[in-house]
Amino acid sequence: MLRNRVLKKAVIASMLLSAPSVAQQSKFDAYKEKHKERYERFANDYSQRYEAFKEKLIEKWGVAELSSTTEYVAYSNDNNIKVIADFEKDTIEVSIRDDEFDTLDEQEKNDQVKAALESTLKLSASEAKEVNPEFVILDGNSAKKAHIPTLKNNKSAAPTLLNALGIKSDADLAKSIVAAKAIPVEKQAALVTQRTKARLEKQIKEVEQFASREDVPKQTKEQATKTVATLTTQLNEVSEAKVDATAKNTRSYKIQLQRARYEKAAEFLNAVSQQASRWQVAEDTLLAVMETESHFNPLAKSHIPAYGLMQIVPATAGADVNKQVFSSDKKPTPEELYDSERNIEYGSAYFNILMTRYLKEVENPTSRLYCAIAAYNTGIGNLSKAFNNGKHGRMAAIEKINQMTPEQVMQVIKSKTHTETQRYLDKVLGSKAYFSQHI
Template sequence: MALKRMLSLALVICASSASSAAYEVQNDFADFKKKYQSKHKEYTDDYTQHYEAYKKELIEKWGVAELSSDTEYVTYSDDKSVKIIANFENDTIEVSIQRDAQGRITADDEKVMVRDAIIEALNVAPKMAAKQNIEFAFTPAKTPQTTLSSKIKKPAKKISLKQDTLLAHLGIEDGKELKAVLSMVEEVPAEKQQAIVVARTEKRLLQQIAQVDQFIEREELPLKQIKRAQGQVAELNSQLNELSQKQDTVTKKNIKSYKIQLKRDRFNKAEKYLSQVAMQANQWQVDQEVLLAIMETESHFNPMAKSHIPAYGLMQIVPSTAGADVNKKIFSINKNPTPELLFNGTKNIEYGSAYFNILMSRYLKEVENPTSRMYCAIAAYNTGIGNLARAFNNGERGRMKAINKINKMTPEQVFEVIKTKTHTETQRYLIKVVNSKNYFAEHI
């Protein structure tokens, strides 16, 4: 009996000690989490201030702040007097130079400046480009400084290109190809360029507003994120109104602009990613042409793609929705992937492929017709399962309720519902992806 009492007492003491240790660990974790959240908020606020100051400086210098998007990578020289835009959708490289910032320079000098700007801005790996561009400063660190110079340099005897650069992603793999591209530089008349800048700024703002508006409709978003997105829409609308009211004065008159049309076809743009896509398609049981079609529609194969939602990389992964879903359901990680991770092309394709697999094999697994399931997964990739379900339920929620209706329809009828009952952006998205899928199916 005495032995039993001693054992019981020991067990109580052990349980009490374990409970106390667990409590201490829990408190330690709570303190760590509180400090982490505080530090993250401090950094986020600091980044926002830097970003807004950067935009203000660009507006003062250029009249409008042209920034990177899902299809464009935009960067500036250290003194903001040279602007470089790589447009992956239109397959162009554009260099604009503010003449007043340069003093007196000759036409030959400007050609050298165009060459140097392209090499310095685009002869870098995407990861390094993100470190050098304040738009992509997503983690606490020193404020990034661009390496682009506005000073005129002597022509190099030999142009040497690095590996896996933005130039390579634009189809320019070696010095010979770069030399050929530089021979195609054409000057854009000032008035024409001013009209182009105004038109594309308006288009960019309208597209961003549509994307964020649609994102707000997702039922799975936390209220805090919805409010933040609503604030973004208000700010974008304000910028759009200002652009409309001051179209004649929003751009500077003292700019020389040059443009190169790269002239690649659609398949050339995709070629760099074919082996990665084939591997991920096999891993996640997704058709290669579907993955390529999503990449083309989302970013036009721009490794630096970044939208206001925010979404990142080739397949435009939103960390808090698709990214979180993949981490939780596939990798058993209870946090969102970082933007830095999603700017890694291989990882981005992996996340996009895995997320499409989740849509097909989990959220939509009860959809019987494989073509109908594919249409639904494409739409859900863009707008979320909740919004997709509402399209079939006359605005009401209910995944299985929607799936039961889908199973009574032909694939053509399912396509028509998505094309007419979802958000305008999703309607366009489905059509683009399906057309792109058909294109790549013929070319792979």
């Protein structure tokens, strides 16, 4: 009895010694509160600056056309010039707001279009990100900078966005400008309204589908719900009348780029080849995922948020790669993921994780590929539920997959996953078949 009382006192004493004092706990709580307040101030400042930027665009153009997974949108410093590079449709649109534009001769108009393209697209992806307010706002590290550099004197040896669009020289640029087609003013408002609504509707579907994933952290899901509400409000506010009111002194030109489909991947073939070999993923598979995710737009971004060529989500795929491959508990930053080679590394590594870890027990290689492609889009949890009648359980799902033919596996994915995932699988497989014949 005496011995037990002594041991009990010793344990209690040890607990008291190891526990933080009231003063220490108070300091720790104060530190946490200060850190929380600092984060909230930054988040509020970030939100306010982003909203202010959009309001300026709405005031000038009627709607705020912003970058997406397949489009890079840039404005001049005074917002009087808008350039939209559409990597999916392979077009460049230049809109210039200038009361005196119609008084210029043809060469002077071409010179203005050339200047607009050079100031916004004759930059590397990293340079463009640094000077585009939309990306400076979205990047926490860059957002702290007091000064945003102008678009001038930002030339480097790195491939430019014009290069990524297949325009390799001044002669190519001049040829493209001469071939540009003027967009009738009376049609422009309807075109802008239609594509803005389509862009927002697509973004809403993407975020809703992402929020349904099993592997998405709770905090990220909550943010996704808020994002859907914001995008829905923006969609409801898009009005052709608002756009039309700003179009009277605007002249727009569209350049249709004449590239073969495989040429869009040209800038990234070396990086894809290296990472395909390193992570044992077929080159045509990586190119197919890349084309489906971004159509080779190096500054692709979504409201999920996902970044770069292979649309890496820091909280899911990015965190998984860092933990399982690079032994790090940190999430990759947007800065890292906008580096094209780094992005391809993350996307390749994540596809390898899907194939060799989460789906390694799937016996048929074709079935495993189908499942990996679907999981890249919807997550391994949602994929498992599709084979488990809505229930959790990776191994239970794999047992059922191993009793099926690849065609039956395909049929389950095409009937029991999210609609976006069904379309995603079709797109990737179609793209894979194309690139297998052209690379």
